[in-house]
Amino acid sequence: MPCQIFTLMCRGTTICHVATSGLCIRRQTVVTEIEGDIDSIPLHSFEFVNFKDLRSRCGNNSLLTDVLGHVVDVREIEGVKKRSRLLEICNASIRDLRGKVVGVTLYRDIASGFFEDMLEKGQGASVVAVFTGMAVDSSSSVCSTTSSEYYLDLEIPEVQEFRANLLIQQGNPVPEKTPAQKLAESWRTIEQLKSLDPEEYDEDTMFLCRVSLIDIDCSNGWCYLGCDTCQKSMYGAPRKYKCARCGPIKRPVQWYKLKAKVEDATGTMDLIIFCEVAEELVGVSAKELVDNIEEDDEWYALPEEIEDLIGSTHTFQVFDKYVNGSFAVRSIMDDASVPPPAGAASDCKEKADPEGSQKPSKRLRGDDDSIN
Ligand SMILES: [Zn+2]
Incomplete structure (x- = not known):
């Protein structure tokens, strides 16, 4: 890996999240306090990935992924045994504006934190969540890593725009097709x-x-x-x-x-x-x-x-x-x-037109799993 020098600027106690790599603060790292216009430094910076593009990140653990979506399901906290230790997990689902749903699995503290925060928001609440530093499990599921964080109804332009479009959609519901x-x-x-x-x-x-x-x-x-x-x-x-x-x-x-x-x-x-x-x-x-x-x-x-x-x-x-x-x-x-x-x-x-069919009585098959 080539040596790179980063200037990382952050304000106050905000947790800094670097989307594509970890961040190590070592003995040689110099932390300098800056004076002046600190308000111009954004509190958050994300690189949101479209749900459609998650596929290309499947199983690539070197990439951490930020996603944003409307929370449509939050499951009860479950205890899962992993290497003889009991892990708390919370499964949730978020939906994008195109209606695609992505499963979110959160582990440990972030699981209970998210679950409790959602409980506090109440059942009828329409919450837009940001999940950062996630690993992509499949083209329709992500899970938390040790560097993951979540933010609910964050005041950033991306969330505001999402919410505005969501409100438009909710105001003009398209009848569900049979x-x-x-x-x-x-x-x-x-x-x-x-x-x-x-x-x-x-x-x-x-x-x-x-x-x-x-x-x-x-x-x-x-x-x-x-x-x-x-x-x-x-x-x-x-x-x-x-x-x-x-x-x-x-x-x-x-x-x-x-x-x-x-x-x-x-x-x-x-x-x-x-x-x-x-x-x-x-x-x-x-x-x-x-x-x-x-x-x-x-x-x-x-x-x-x-x-x-x-x-x-x-x-x-x-x-x-x-x-x-x-x-x-x-x-x-x-x-x-x-x-x-x-x-x-x-x-x-x-x-x-069924005419010309040579095998007219085929049964309709279920949703078998696709191959390979
Ligand atoms: Zn097999």
Whole structure:
């Protein structure tokens, strides 16, 4: 690390928080009192990260993150055992102005402090909270570190602006859409999927599309060995019977990973079809097909059962886990129960027509966890 000299200015007893690195005051550190216009030094300085951008900070412990949001849930303090010590934790949720919710887990003193402060504010209170120096657990959760702090309804421009917009939103509530309405609005053609604005959706957003399978690329095979529980690939697993995510497992399982090319009237695109979804399409498990393999090169050729899918048309619910334009199938929809496209997207109306469906009685799948 190059040596850097910082001039750190702070007022009074304010806790200074440096967002991206720790701050060490050593013997050589010189603390100088300054005179004059100290009011021009802000009491707080944060680097707020948009909820959408938390994904890029997942698991990166060298970055501390500041977030701000409307507190929508505060849970009771819980005691959690960690290394034979009892830790107090408080789970809460904050929401941004786009409606995205992020889970906040606070440990130790900051947990009880936050819980009590929120209790004091009262149940009906609309509180905007700032959490600083947080670690990002996942794209939708953060947890406190030893340098974390929280501030409720802080008088800073960012919070004031947030609160003003929140008040506008609360004054003009948008009626909550029914799941059927949301589904009907999620129809997209391939052309539309390919030109989505990454700002307009996230990894949980589901889209409906009606497409025909025109090819399945098996040059890298059509299955993989994965965890029997979470389906994570065993490639790079710590041991043969140990999943990097779940720990020791009974035995790895062969799962499908079909790299399909699909088309509709507007174009073509690649779609990955994993595990149980693929099994539902193919009609037999990957294990059964693997058991039939006799020659090594069969790993890189399509078994008849998979090849038969080419030319079939389906309504898929697809998602883009990394919001980078590579979509995977979440579920195969039942054409009889899937709603027609909502008004504006009428150009894909004909694609909602169940006519031409080759597998018309697919069940609607639940919200399985995505793969890997
Ligand atoms: Zn696993």
